[in-house]
Amino acid sequence: MSEKTCEVTRRLAERFPNAGKENLLQMLQEIQREQGYLTDNDIRCVGRYLRMPVSRIYSIATFYNQFRFAPAGRYQVKVCRGTACHVMGSVTVLQELIKQLGIEPGQTTRNGQFSLEVAECMGACSLSPVIAINDVFFDKVTPERIRQIINEYRNRED
Ligand code: FES
Numbered sequence: 001m002s003e004k005t006c007e008v009t010r011r012l013a014e015r016f017p018n019a020g021k022e023n024l025l026q027m028l029q030e031i032q033r034e035q036g037y038l039t040d041n042d043i044r045c046v047g048r049y050l051r052m053p054v055s056r057i058y059s060i061a062t063f064y065n066q067f068r069f070a071p072a073g074r075y076q077v078k079v080c081r082g083t084a085c086h087v088m089g090s091v092t093v094l095q096e097l098i099k100q101l102g103i104e105p106g107q108t109t110r111n112g113q114f115s116l117e118v119a120e121c122m123g124a125c126s127l128s129p130v131i132a133i134n135d136v137f138f139d140k141v142t143p144e145r146i147r148q149i150i151n152e153y154r155n156r157e158d
Contacts, residue, residue, distance in 0.1 A: 006045040013049070021050055028061055037068035062106070065118045070108040073115035075153050077101070078132045082121030085129040089142075093129050094118065096143035100150045113154070 008031055015030065016023050024046070031042050038061065047054045061067045065081075079085075079094045098104060101114050108115040124130045127139030131146070138149055 005041055006048065008042050009045040009049040012046070019050065021052060024050060024052070024057065024060060025064065028057075028067055032067055037071055039069075065105050068106050068108075068115065068117065070106075070115070071112075073108045073113050075114050075133050077114055077116050078119045078122070079105075079116070080120075080122040080124075080128065080130045080132075081118045082125065082128075084121070084125035088128040088140075090129040092143055093131065093141055093146060096146045097131075097150070100147060114150075 011034075012019065012027050012030065016027060019027065027046055027050075028038060031046075032038055035042075043054055043057050043061070046052075047057050077097060079090060079097060081090055081094070085093075094105075097116055101109055101116055103109055103114070103116050105116050105118045119132075122130055122132060122137070124137060124139060127137075129141055130137055130139050131141055131149075132138070133149070133153060138145070141149070
């Protein structure tokens with residue numbers, strides 16, 4: 001692996017000069033903040049830098065459900081998985097989105113129209129369960145409402 005392909009770790013080394021495995025999440029968050037998502041190359045470089053197996057990094061990154069491995073879609077769908085939303089049925093909301101979009105959290109549809117992610121409490125607990133598409137919030141959503149919302153966005157021309 002050349003120096004150039006690990007540019008990301010050169011930048012991280014400046015910011016995390018004495019980084020160890022305990023800094024893994026922080027480093028991945030930083031890369032995602034800068035680039036919008038993590039590439040296979042980023043994971044390999046971080047693995048080399050922290051002396052961690054790539055498979056371990058993937059397993060940790062996918063466990064936390066906050067990392068993207070592809071560029072975000074034009075419509076970024078976020079599902080709140082905070083406690084209030086969980087109690088009010090966010091699991092079925094997420095399942096319906098997975099079914100409607102044909103992708104898992106962290107993925108983007110092939111046509112680049114939608115990406116799906118889960119989020120911590122989105123600050124609207126009294127209106128749970130909530131989702132957001134880009135900056136638009138939808139409250140008290142049900143699987144049926146999800147189908148309507150996704151169809152509306154599918155047919156948009158903006
Ligand atoms: S738990 Fe979903 S908005 Fe707070």
